[in-house]
Amino acid sequence: MFYMNSFILNSKRKRVHRMLWHILFWIIYVFFYAFTPIALGEEDSLIKDLQFVLIQLPLKLLATYTLLYFFIPKFILKKKHTIFFVFIIPLAFIIGLGQRALIGYYLYPIYYPEHLAEYGLIYWPKVFYASVETYSVAAAAATIKLLKQWFNTQQLTNSLKQEKLAAELKFLKAQIHPHFLFNTLNNLYALTLKKSSKAPEVVLKLSELLDYMLYECNESKVALDKEINMLENYIALEKIRYGEELSVKFHVDKEVRNFDISPMLLLPLVENSFKHGVSGEIHEKWIEIKLSASNDTLNFTIENSRDSSIRGKKESYTEGIGLKNVIRKLELVYKNKHQIKIDDKGESFKVSLTIDTKES
Template identity: 40%
Template structure:
């Protein structure tokens, strides 16, 4: 016999539980129930024993009444509550519960007390007054203690289970959305890089083999390392540098590219493929036309746990006037903002400046502790 459960979380995998593991959980559950009833008997035995100054009889009475109380408690927890209370059928629940408590109370009052408890445990202290209606009501109130305690425990457990299920469902939804967003980035990047390689091969450029080597390195990172939730910031920046090197080979002296990096990136981690769209957009829409005055500036600054990325590009040529188009739709700005909201909610600032002659994007990110 095997029970398959799927665990939720960032690194969740399908887990198979064998019969011994299920048995251990069941045993632990039985131990918890045994512990509860032991505590209950001890507490009320001591309480009533101190009241009548007879601990032996108090404990014996609690033990004799215990099976009836347990039957009422478990019937309430596993039948009445799931079928009526949790289904919001409140009136039916309380009517059935009161009828059941009355039946158990009557059984204890008019059967157990006169024929078992009275003759065996308290022949001198128990009197005929114990068979009055007042005593019957008092017994119902006594039963109500354990029913109320166990009902509260069951409701808290049910609430906690629903909260956990809701959190797991939300987490699964976020992870699925992140996978979709990352899946959009990968083919988009590959398509643009292959276009660059195609342009070089048309010109029979000597740098084409080097482009293939760089592209191979980028593909290795994109297909294998970028599948992790977090990657070292140093590797992410090396990935961007390789991409910049590819674009330098493609444009040659027609585009002035300046990349600066300040601060210590060692030990810092970041979500993969998060910074590339800024750089890619600068080349694709800012300097993709034939021009001799194009420029791209990329600045990376790390201060403590804070990363600042500034990407600026000129608007050179007619096509560059639409430099914000890709960042405003598709896998551009909307994709980036959604990933930032999912991964760094409340820990990032994103600013865009669209000037007549230039375009700039500035991202401030709190990397926190990995």
């Protein structure tokens, strides 16, 4: 009930605002035509000009509002231009004729009797002028209305695009979370099977990661420092799992900690490297991660060892859900402001990512 009342109230408020804008438009029109002769130096013309403007006003209102609410919706917006002109030209002529008849009958005998005597009640050049002048005013009103509609449509389109973007990003994040949790819980499960004393440490780091993912990743951008801390926790968890058989190096330049970044962007790349950097027949298993910055550009590279016997099967590295989500997220958040390069070197696999973080 509350929402219905609120909707009704908003609708009434919009109607009142629209009515006030229409009244303002016609007040400006009346004052413009009434005071222009005075501004041009014609004396004692205000009362006369007001009479001329006001006596023609009803027909101008008729022309304007039939154009706004009938001809434009029925014909112009539906691209029925021929039918529009078939109707509008005779109507313009009739309205021009009506205006000339009104001022010729009521005002010309008072102010221009000699003109009335010479040309009669209906003077066709003036009828044509009245038609053109009337629909010039109507066209001005229609232009304002159409521009407003275009602006509102653009706002709605942009709003829908933003909502679609937010929904897709949320969907991508929802895919990343289970993927990440599945891998981490597998790590914890392996440790508990071994009855490792490191299991409590894993639980603690996992709780910190979950706290970050659930409560701090809802913003469009987060401090890169927080993302780095999350990556460090994740790497620590993986190192606990693999021990000395895996060498991991994580180099971070100090200045990058002042950057902001879309949350959960780098983690899938790190997960991908752990997945492939330790699988297969690899003698020395290693992962090297570098994070640096140059002006407003963030540079992230991650390289891992790989089983050279599966060289040429690059698709096994790129078809995972994590990497696909990263690429899609980059297209959504950093469109035309990023580059990602995937390099298969045979015995190693490298992903290089650059992001222009400068706000446009």
